[in-house]
Amino acid sequence: MSSLFLMITITDRRSTDGFLQLYKSHGVTVSMRTVGSGTAVQETLSTLGLEKTEKAVLLAVVTAESWQKIQKDLRRKMQIDVPGTGIAFIVPLSSIGGKRALMFLTEHQPLTWKEESTxxxxxxxxxxxxxxxxxxGSIMDAARTAGAGGGTVIHAKGTGMEGAAAFLGVELVNEKELVLIVSRTSQKNTIMKAIMEGANPKAGAIVFSLPVTDTAGLRLMEEDETQPEAAL
Incomplete structure (x- = not known):
């Protein structure tokens, strides 16, 4: 399904609501947000017109058609090309665990079915x-039954989760945790299935995957194909 992408937006926290309203106008109602801070040196900050303020990081699943429209409005309405406003980019998704999760994440967006990611x-x-x-803990216990060794947890806040019960049969609260796991492609589907079927139903877990085009620090995994998955 190469027409699906993870859209990542990084902007000043004070601008968060404006970006969320823009995305909602294009049918992107389900997203996760967390906070971060910049690490650029002062010379770079001055060049780009950025300030050392807390940043908001927004994550949302978008279709190719939605992104084309959003990209235009980011430039026209949010003036994202003006230094200091923020950045937005997309990463291709290779799969999403379960049709219900797919329909929930893209409920108000046009979706063209294609083969899995190129x-x-x-x-x-x-x-x-x-x-x-x-x-x-429940998620990682399920993932480990399929060979995953560890993961990284990021705390975030969800938006647009009100309709989750109709799709997933579970209420999703605003406080979220994002679990990142690096997996061999050959074991991806097994791990995703294990999480979908084995994690506590109250977790309301949604899982999707992104292709990793290059790596560093996974030498042991490359040398020994029996080694458990690495923690990100």
């Missing part, structure tokens, strides 16, 4: 699990 020959995949806060 990057499907990559050796590794990044699995991103979105879940209610407090269920990381």
């Amino acid at each position: 990057l499907k020959d990559t050796r590794y995949e990044l699995l991103l699990v979105v879940a209610n806060q407090g269920y990381t």
Whole structure:
């Protein structure tokens, strides 16, 4: 399904609501947000017109058609090309775990079905699990049954989760945890299925994968194909 992407937006926290309203106008109602801070040196900050303020990081699944329209409005309405406003970019998704999760994430967006990502020959995949806060242990226990060794947890806040019950049969609270797991492509589907079927249902877990086109620090995994998955 190469027409699906993970849209990542980084902007000043004070501008968060404006970006969310823009995305909602294009049918992108489900997203996750967390906070971050810049690491650029002062010379770079001055050149780009940026300030050392807290940043908002927004994550949302978008279709190719939605992105084309959003990109135009980011430039026209949010003036994202003006230094200091922020940046937005998309990363191709290679799969989403379950039709219900797919329909939930793209409920108000046009979706054209295609074959899986043309990057499907990559050796590794990044699995991103979105879940209610407090269920990381259950998710990782399920993932380990399929060979995953560890993951990285990021705390975030969800928006547009009100309609989750109709699609997923579970209420999704605003407080979220994002679990990132690097997996061999050959084991991706097994791990995703294990999480979908084995994690605590109250976690409301949504899992999708992104192709990893290059790596560093995974030498042991490359040398020993029996080694468990690496923690990101």
